[in-house]
Amino acid sequence: MFKLSKKIQSLPPYLFLEIDKAKRKARAAGRDIIDLGVGDPDQPTPAHIIEKLYSAAKDPATHRYALDQGMPVLRQAIADWYKNRFNVELNPETEILPLIGSKEGLAHFPLAFLNPGDYSLVPDPCYPPYKGGSILAGGRPYLMPLVEANDFLPDLKKIPLNIRRKAKLIYLNYPNNPTAAVAQGSFYEAALEFARKNKIIVISDLAYSEIAYDGYRPRSFLEIEGAKGAAIEFHSLSKTYNMTGWRIGWACGNAALIAALAKTKSNIDSGIFSAIQLAGIAALGGPQQHTKEMCRLYQERRDVLCGGLNALGWQVMPPKATFYLWLKIPAKSNSVKFSQLLLERADIVVTPGVGFGKYGEGYIRMALTVDKERIKEAVERLRKAV
Numbered sequence: 579m580f581k582l583s584k585k586i587q588s589l590p591p592y593l594f595l596e597i598d599k600a601k602r603k604a605r606a607a608g609r610d611i612i613d614l615g616v617g618d619p620d621q622p623t624p625a626h627i628i629e630k631l632y633s634a635a636k637d638p639a640t641h642r643y644a645l646d647q648g649m650p651v652l653r654q655a656i657a658d659w660y661k662n663r664f665n666v667e668l669n670p671e672t673e674i675l676p677l678i679g680s681k682e683g684l685a686h687f688p689l690a691f692l693n694p695g696d697y698s699l700v701p702d703p704c705y706p707p708y709k710g711g712s713i714l715a716g717g718r719p720y721l722m723p724l725v726e727a728n729d730f731l732p733d734l735k736k737i738p739l740n741i742r743r744k745a746k747l748i749y750l751n752y753p754n755n756p757t758a759a760v761a762q763g764s765f766y767e768a769a770l771e772f773a774r775k776n777k778i779i780v781i782s783d784l785a786y787s788e789i790a791y792d793g794y795r796p797r798s799f800l801e802i803e804g805a806k807g808a809a810i811e812f813h814s815l816s817k818t819y820n821m822t823g824w825r826i827g828w829a830c831g832n833a834a835l836i837a838a839l840a841k842t843k844s845n846i847d848s849g850i851f852s853a854i855q856l857a858g859i860a861a862l863g864g865p866q867q868h869t870k871e872m873c874r875l876y877q878e879r880r881d882v883l884c885g886g887l888n889a890l891g892w893q894v895m896p897p898k899a900t901f902y903l904w905l906k907i908p909a910k911s912n913s914v915k916f917s918q919l920l921l922e923r924a925d926i927v928v929t930p931g932v933g934f935g936k937y938g939e940g941y942i943r944m945a946l947t948v949d950k951e952r953i954k955e956a957v958e959r960l961r962k963a964v
C-alpha cells in the first residue's frame with residue numbers, strides 16, 4: 579500500500595539482520611554466546627566524563643536548544659586537541675563543526691554536494707553510511723575495491739576517466755573499519771593529488787586514530803600539506819573515550835565544506851545536548867591516560883586472539899590499529915555461511931564480510947570488544963569445532 583521511494587529501495591540490504599536474529603534465538607535458547615560481532619567498546623566511559631555530565635545536566639541552562647554550530651568552548655577544545663595531537667591548526671569558528679556522532683555527518687555530507695547522477699567514490703568493504711548517505715542524496719556510489727594485494731587501499735589509478743569526471747566525493751577511512759588496515763603518508767599525498775586534479779572532495783573518517791598498537795600513531799589527513807584546500811575530516815569521541823551511546827563527534831577542515839555541512843544540518847537537527855558538549859570538553863581536555871590503558875587492554879586481547887588463531891593454523895597478522903581482525907575464510911565457504919557455522923558449532927558471533935560490501939566476501943570480522951578470558955574460551959571452542 580505504501581510505496582517506498584526509489585532511494586530507499588536502492589539502499590543495500592541489511593545483511594546483519596539474519597545474524598542478529600540467529601543470535602537472539604540462540605541466546606533465548608539459553609546458549610552461552612560469545613559476541614565478537616559488534617564494534618562497540620565494552621568498557622565504561624571514564625568517570626570524570628560522567629561526573630561532568632551529572633553536574634552539567636543539573637544546570638537548567640543546558641536544557642534548552644543548543645547552538646547548532648556547537649558551543650564555542652567545545653570548538654576551541656577540539657582545535658586544541660587537534661593542534662596537540664596532529665599539529666594541525668584549525669580555526670574554531672570556521673573550520674570545526676560538532677556533530678551528533680560522526681555517523682550523521684558522514685551520511686549527511688553528500689546532501690550538500692551530490693546532484694542526481696553524480697558519483698561518490700566509496701571503498702568496498704566499508705562502514706555502511708558512506709554508501710547509504712550517497713544514495714539518499716541522490717548520488718551513485720562507485721565502489722573502490724579494498725583488496726589484500728593492495729594493502730586494503732583503493733587503487734586510484736583504476737578509477738576510469740568518465741567516473742572521475744562525474745565524481746564529487748571520495749571517502750577514505752584509515753585506520754580502517756572493517757579491514758583494520760592503516761595508511762601511510764605517501765598514500766594520503768597521492769590521494770590529495772588525485773582529488774585536486776579531478777576536483778573531488780576528500781572525506782577522511784578518522785574515528786580510530788587513537789586505537790593503535792605497538793607504538794604506531796595514525797596520522798590525520800589534514801597533516802598533508804595543502805589538504806585543507808580539498809578535505810573534510812570526521813572524528814568522534816565514540817571509540818577514544820568509550821562514548822558510542824552519547825552521540826558526539828565533529829567534522830573539521832576546509833571552511834567552505836564545513837559551512838555547507840552546517841547549512842545542510844541546520845534543516846535537520848538542532849545541535850547536541852549542551853551537557854554532553856560540556857562532558858565532551860572534559861573528555862578532550864582531561865587526562866588521556868584512560869585511552870592508553872584501553873589500547874593496552876585491546877592489544878592484550880589482540881595478541882591472545884591472534885596467537886590462538888595462528889596456533890590453529892589461521893595465519894593472522896596482528897593489526898596495528900582498530901579493535902578488529904579481518905580474517906580470510908576457507909575458499910570453499912562464503913562469509914554468511916561461515917558465520918552461521920561458527921554460531922551453530924561454537925556459539926560464536928562474528929560479522930560476515932559481505933555485510934560491508936561485495937568485496938568483503940571471503941572474510942569475516944571479529945571485534946576485540948570482549949574480555950581476554952572470553953577470547954581464550956572462543957579460541958578453545960574454535961579448536962574443538964572447526
Ligand SMILES: *Cc1c(COP(=O)(O)O)cnc(C)c1O
Pocket residue numbers: 617678679680681682705751755783785813814815816817822825826827
Ligand atoms: C564507530 C565508527 C564511527 C563513529 O561513529 P559515531 O557516529 O561517531 O559513533 C565512524 N566511522 C567508522 C568507520 C566507525 O567504525
